[in-house]
Amino acid sequence: MPPLPHPDAEMQPEGAGTAAFRIAAPRLRMPEVIAKRADFLAAARARRQGMPGFLLQARDRGDGLPFRVGFTCSKKIGNAVCRNRAKRRLREAARLRLPAGARTGWDYVLVGRPGATISRDFAELCADLGRALDRVHG
Numbered sequence: 001m002p003p004l005p006h007p008d009a010e011m012q013p014e015g016a017g018t019a020a021f022r023i024a025a026p027r028l029r030m031p032e033v034i035a036k037r038a039d040f041l042a043a044a045r046a047r048r049q050g051m052p053g054f055l056l057q058a059r060d061r062g063d064g065l066p067f068r069v070g071f072t073c074s075k076k077i078g079n080a081v082c083r084n085r086a087k088r089r090l091r092e093a094a095r096l097r098l099p100a101g102a103r104t105g106w107d108y109v110l111v112g113r114p115g116a117t118i119s120r121d122f123a124e125l126c127a128d129l130g131r132a133l134d135r136v137h138g
Helices: 037-044 080-101 122-137
Strands: 011-013 021-023 047-050 054-060 068-072 106-112
Touching (some): 037 054, 037 068, 037 106, 047 122, 068 080, 080 106, 080 122
Antiparallel strands (some): 011 021, 047 054, 054 106
16 A cells, blocks of 8 residues: 655646646745734844845844744835735745744844845845845854
8 A cells, every 4th residue: 555645745647647646745834924013123123134135134032932934015115016026025935945044933024125026036036045044143
């Protein structure tokens, strides 16, 4: 009997007209999101690392709980459509890069930059996040 797939794995058909399925890699989950204004303000008073596509603010809470992440884009980015697109890009970059580089007990806030967050190549945006985490923790 074949082993059962991981509960988070997606089943995808291999070919048209076949009943065979392959198991996709498990999906990365989004970390806990910062929701309170006081947490955003505390991160703004802590460490900062500017990158071409965004500004990273980070602080050590010191409680040993899993890391949290927050996103913010001001009206300088543009209208609501532009702000939402910038936040979507930042969320996806964080989902891909933070689990590998973040530390437990830390809060991270990604602040969008006018023009740059939307227009920067996504691979470069992800690389910027990796470099920013190295600099904040290094």
